[in-house]
Amino acid sequence: MSSKGVALVTGAARGIGKAIALRLADDGFDVAVNDVAAHSELLDALVAEIQQKGRQSSKHVADVAQEQQVKEMVEGAVKQLGGLDVMVANAGVAGIVAGLTELPVEEWDRVLGINARGPFLCYKYAALQMIQQGRGGRIIGASSVWGKQGEAMQAAYSASKFAVRGLTQAAALEFGRYNITVNAYSPGLIDTPMITSIGAEMARLVYTELSPLKRAGVPEDIAGLVSYLASKESQFITGQSISINGGVFFD
Numbered sequence: 001m002s003s004k005g006v007a008l009v010t011g012a013a014r015g016i017g018k019a020i021a022l023r024l025a026d027d028g029f030d031v032a033v034n035d036v037a038a039h040s041e042l043l044d045a046l047v048a049e050i051q052q053k054g055r056q057s058s059k060h061v062a063d064v065a066q067e068q069q070v071k072e073m074v075e076g077a078v079k080q081l082g083g084l085d086v087m088v089a090n091a092g093v094a095g096i097v098a099g100l101t102e103l104p105v106e107e108w109d110r111v112l113g114i115n116a117r118g119p120f121l122c123y124k125y126a127a128l129q130m131i132q133q134g135r136g137g138r139i140i141g142a143s144s145v146w147g148k149q150g151e152a153m154q155a156a157y158s159a160s161k162f163a164v165r166g167l168t169q170a171a172a173l174e175f176g177r178y179n180i181t182v183n184a185y186s187p188g189l190i191d192t193p194m195i196t197s198i199g200a201e202m203a204r205l206v207y208t209e210l211s212p213l214k215r216a217g218v219p220e221d222i223a224g225l226v227s228y229l230a231s232k233e234s235q236f237i238t239g240q241s242i243s244i245n246g247g248v249f250f251d
Contacts, residue, residue, distance in 0.1 A: 188245025
């Protein structure tokens with residue numbers, strides 16, 4: 001079965017990342033998947049699931065905040081699957097709930113390191129590979145509704161997701177000449193394991209009330225948008241951070 005190309009999805013062991021990896025496999029991509037060592041067994045199961053769909057897959061354990069590990073992750077995906085056409089810099093962490101004056105600098109550094117430095121490194125090494133290949137590509141990052149409207153008690157997380165929007169716009173301007181588009185998705189509340197760390201039940205109730213659709217999102221909602229951004233049909237979209245939040249915030 002011919003492949004549409006090779007995609008690499010970070011933070012793919014569960015939640016949104018897993019849904020994206022499986023959707024891209026359904027779309028016809030061979031998919032390299034990444035997460036941290038603690039989720040190694042979940043990655044093994046995901047690789048097997050992708051292979052059952054008739055697509056090639058490879059596992060890459062790496063911390064996206066560490067430059068050498070990101071470089072080796074990209075190189076490994078290229079070596080095992082034959083190239084790189086789509087980079088989905090999905091990996092991220094939730095911040096602790098704390099007021100700005102109580103926020104430890106170590107927590108600021110942790111959240112910005114993974115949520116902002118991580119996408120920067122993924123964009124950088126994906127672009128270097130795509131430019132070398134000379135066939136264009138798609139780079140896709142993870143922002144948030146809180147990257148469009150800051151959230152009280154979530155200063156570090158909000159700042160990190162605003163950073164992804166700026167990074168995406170700058171990268172789109174730089175890489176367009178190589179036929180590489182760069183976009184981001186900006187979810188609202190999505191039912192994933194991550195939201196348990198930010199007061200899931202209260203957040204779900206609030207968002208459900210605010211949403212015209214009266215529900216939280218599911219990972220497959222985000223995967224559908226990424227599927228489109230990774231496709232040929234999205235070739236004239238770049239530099240955008242697309243809201244997908246059930247209507248809790250309009251822009």
